[in-house]
Amino acid sequence: MAIQNGFIQIIQDEKRDYQYEEAMKTLRTNIQFSGNGLKVIMLTSAMPDEGKSETSSQLAISMAQTEGRVLFIDADIRKSVLVSRFGGGQQIYGLTQYLTGQRLLGEVLYHTNLPNLDIIFSGPMAPNPAELLSEDAFSKLIAWARNEYDTIIIDTPPLGSVIDGAIIAQRCDGAILVVESGALSYRLVQKAKSQLERTGCRILGAVLNRVDMAGSGYYHRYYGKYSKYTKYYENEPVK
Template identity: 40%
Template sequence: MSRTNPNFRPVVADANPASPISEAYRTLRTNLQYAETDRPLQLLMVTSAGPMEGKSTTIMNLAVTYAQTERRTILVDADLRKPTAHYTFGLSNRTGLSHVLSGQAGLSEAVKESRIRGLDILTSGPIPPNPSELLGSSRMDELLAQLREQYDIVLIDTPPVLAVADAQVVSSRCDGVLLVVNARTGKKQHVIKAKNALQFVQARIVGIALNQTSQRDAGPYYEYVERT
């Protein structure tokens, strides 16, 4: 995909890999790898408590950093409410996840190569009327099984936990969940409520990434969260 595409939105880990922010995302990736002591984090879901916390920016940069390690990586835009991956990577969204889950397309038809070597994208597809039902369907289980076979790392972007049930539905099917929090605007009670909602469905929360920390150009800050 050409960088002159009008829908292209640069991902800092690709556009400026030497920057402090890119290094912070690589550190986040490394810290997540250390969370693999119990089981591999092959399917990792990234979400937030509320909107505008930076979850999509975080997952897209993480996807780039994983691909840069020559691991076969796919980013799945499972935010079937307000998808963004096709805008960021300048891709068509005519066919995507919603088509696969509704049986209108196969995985090979929907997956798209990004401009970044080793990184594929499964865009959301057209917004369906029943996102939670599709994400909780047996077809979703089949899709995740396929992705496990074809990729080393599967990163899944979902809507915020407190907005709709989608994140809870997907989280129980993943190896781990990274919760992104805006350090300036995120509210502690919302983070706790989101954490409890994920733990209610027995999701494995592997950490919290703080965006917009006070240190200039710090990027995301990662903290491990013990399960209770």
């Protein structure tokens, strides 16, 4: 992807794994059939580096390929990987600058070559992310997005590391937990689930990420009910 004058050119990888594409379509479809009133959906994880940002950005792209306008918000303002991945070294204004009043909404909202997809990047790292996300400015942004878009996908920081995701969850209609296969204990995943439950945000399910399908590469599995993980013991990695 490349950014030019506030416009993002999204180039799809033609060599992307077929199973990956099908799994993403399955995730999209399951969300669409999860019930009415699901406009603002957050994706989070228990710990960093579980593929959460890749999953959330690809989900937003997948949803934009169907009918309806989609806004993707990178709200991981502590350690975003999307700015470096999409920005190509160019100056990008983002969420932190909007929340601190340094930039107007129109200056941080990027359009893409996908007619239905807009993006708000995280912006530079802020010293007080939790406080910024608790301010009225973020609530007003989500309220504005609800009126302008059919779906809002938010990439949030890991729940096991910081409180930011729990703050964002209070403004969302549903949450999806991304879990890297074989990387975490049952206890850590359950802790993240409990944190989400305390926010009152509906848990739509979980994505079991980076499953090695007989050496065929990365893959996603979507579970509509989180209870799928109850078969694992407390100290046993999720496989």
